[in-house]
Amino acid sequence: MPFKSREARLEYAKEYYNTNKTFHLKKAKENHQTEKGKQSHRISQWKYAGMVSDDWEAVYKWYNETNNCEFCSVELIKGKGGGNQKHLDHNHETGEVRHILCGKCNVAFTDKRRTKEEAELHKKEKVKCDCGSLITRQHLPRHIKESKIHQKKMKALEEIKNNMPSI
Numbered sequence: 001m002p003f004k005s006r007e008a009r010l011e012y013a014k015e016y017y018n019t020n021k022t023f024h025l026k027k028a029k030e031n032h033q034t035e036k037g038k039q040s041h042r043i044s045q046w047k048y049a050g051m052v053s054d055d056w057e058a059v060y061k062w063y064n065e066t067n068n069c070e071f072c073s074v075e076l077i078k079g080k081g082g083g084n085q086k087h088l089d090h091n092h093e094t095g096e097v098r099h100i101l102c103g104k105c106n107v108a109f110t111d112k113r114r115t116k117e118e119a120e121l122h123k124k125e126k127v128k129c130d131c132g133s134l135i136t137r138q139h140l141p142r143h144i145k146e147s148k149i150h151q152k153k154m155k156a157l158e159e160i161k162n163n164m165p166s167i
């Protein structure tokens with residue numbers, strides 16, 4: 001619709017936004033924050049990426065419940081970026097869903113320039129745990145869960161943090 005001035009247009013937009021704000025926020029919440037909404041959003045992303053499945057609900061459940069890379073066992077993180085991000089790996093020719101992998105293993109599997117040997121190396125690569133120990137990726141989840149040394153070091157670090165004078 002035509003407006004007399006830029007100000008008039010901005011004023012209209014502002015008013016429109018304010019009147020509809022609650023409605024839009026509610027809609028966005030319904031669509032993305034409910035479990036069903038998250039699920040259908042995720043599944044549509046997979047379909048868009050060319051993946052194929054007979055049972056998307058089962059794939060989603062599997063994806064949600066997998067917390068470690070199926071190849072190197074590293075603990076997977078949600079969100080964007082980082083080598084430990086959770087990926088649903090698929091066959092790029094058939095679209096068939098194959099594995100749930102960390103970012104690095106996903107690249108190793110799908111990028112033809114990389115080989116399985118490189119993925120194998122990645123699995124044995126040492127990473128620094130929060131406690132300061134150097135642990136191979138494949139042993140990191142077990143180290144965090146079961147290692148007495150890890151628990152001792154984490155406890156000591158926690159105590160240091162608690163005894164720090166606040167500024």
Ligand SMILES: [Zn+2]
Pocket residue numbers: 069070071072073074101102103104105106
């Ligand atoms: Zn991995």
Ligand SMILES: [Zn+2]
Pocket residue numbers: 129130131132133143144150
């Ligand atoms: Zn540790």
